[in-house]
Amino acid sequence: MKDNELIGGVENSVPESKTKAVKDENIKDEQRAKILSIAVLVVVVLTIWYMMDIVFITFILVYLFYNLLSGVQKKLFSKLPFNVPNGLVLALLYIVFIGILVILGSEVVPKAAVWVTAFTEQIINFDIEAFKSALSPRLAEAINNFDLDSGFNYLVTLLITKLGEFSARIGSLTFSLIVSMLLSFVIVVEKDDIVEFGKRVEDSKISFIYNYFMIFGGNFCKTFGKVMKVQLIIALVNSALSMIGLKFIGFEAIVPFGVMIFVLGLIPVAGVIISLFPLCIMAFNIGGIIKIVEVCIMVCVLHAIEAYILNPKLMSAKTRLPVCFVFIILLVGEHYMGVWGLIMGVPIFIFIMSMFDVDYAIVREKKQKLRVDNWRKKFSGK
Template identity: 40%
Template structure:
């Protein structure tokens, strides 16, 4: 029994538990920690790709590229806040009013005659009114959110500009009395950036592509409030599987309001095409190193992570689970195929 408590695996497990406890004690700062990590990881990946591409033609300092990217990023945030935030809040209100005013006329046809009592029982307007109230409560805290984003951007910029010195200084702990702890933390950090970071990157890219293609298709169909719809599609696109299902509800309601059941068919076709692009092109390209999760696992992870982590859980639940699978040494589908070939 004593050998078990002295084993390397047990020590590694206790260090992981210690990290979890430390993060729990810092839960009031979790927004800042997650934002800083996500921005740093994504901007580092983008700057490295841009640097390698530009240096094929012009010799530029990587720090100059990093600073330029951050200036463009901050300019984008400021532009959105001052120019599009009022328009966005107005469109969200109009969008909810449009959905809450949605009504199926029982005299239209047999289908609407069947669906009308169901929608009356759901009391859609009541739930949407509550949703509007929640949104406006969050808008009142928009200053706090923007401040957290700006602090995360500044911290991220300092990390990337000074990453070589940070790595060199951190390496000093390797030969110190904290060497055992350093080795384990280095092990976890490598796995974390490889699994968690890669999945987060893929989720953001997939959500952005789906948002752009969806807005283009919806604009062709003549949908109103495209900025609000685009924001909704992007945010829900960060939630694997469930985000697509949730986004279909308001889209189908708006489609019926402006064009009847034929427009609902159009929306379903658009969603099916985008889902096919994601499943057969984006996912294999961006998440080739991931373990393929059954839909049941995906929904269960989202449910539990939302319960324990709140809204953040919807976004980081899957990447966090992938990190735990990597730590536990769960073999991915591709690794299993490779081994079977060998």
């Protein structure tokens, strides 16, 4: 009897050991698949790193126009007795978008060119001796102790160099925008074909890479949407506060500057700094150095409000990350990726956390739900 029980126990223990071995092997296979997926992603990123402007702008345009197309089709054309092709609707949306860019460019670029030319000429033709003679004797004597001429010449050379770099950067971004618009249009138009191709990849031998990228990419897109909504709120606040400040400073046409600040405000933190250049040129034409100082003070205050209050706080509320984490992510992202790091930093961080199965949002949601339940119990008890 005992021998039979012993034999039965051995027979029962064999399947359990085999099951455990199979589970361990599956875990190892899953880990290998994840490591291989991460390696493929790193190789792809390193390959396209030099054209990151085009990649980021294309991603933003695809996200924007895909949602616009879905919204227009559902709210406007869904009630029609016939179907409107997606390609036609998308073409109309792109025509409107290009028209807005052309109108803004035709209004802003010529005026900006005139302001920049006038500002540069005034700086180059600045008479240092006349400036010294207008000062009090004591202040003029103190200034004479410094090599003001060489310092001023250095500033003029630096200004011309920076203007050249800025012009080259604008040209590069314009080219990237044109290429990105073409790519995004093709991607959104052929979205059904892309989905069909993805299904074929899902049935192939590299399906594990596709599945990982679909999961992580979905989290990335959701987070990016939240980030853009936050940035839209911040841009509206910046535009309104800037228009009020410019009115107090003495600017007359504040609406064009408000639109410019709103558009640039969609670039987190850096948008405020970029808008400083045309504002300073206009301020110099209005009231000289004093007005430039007033504009700089206003921009510094707005930059501080955005960088240290609005951006981390709103981003934390939308992404459910701690405020200090968001602040550090923005700093690190700007350091390594420039302006794009401010836009993509938080989604990339969420993407990386998803790859390592960090369910931070679930923990915070449970805590928040627990606090709400406790509050309801106290309220019902009263």
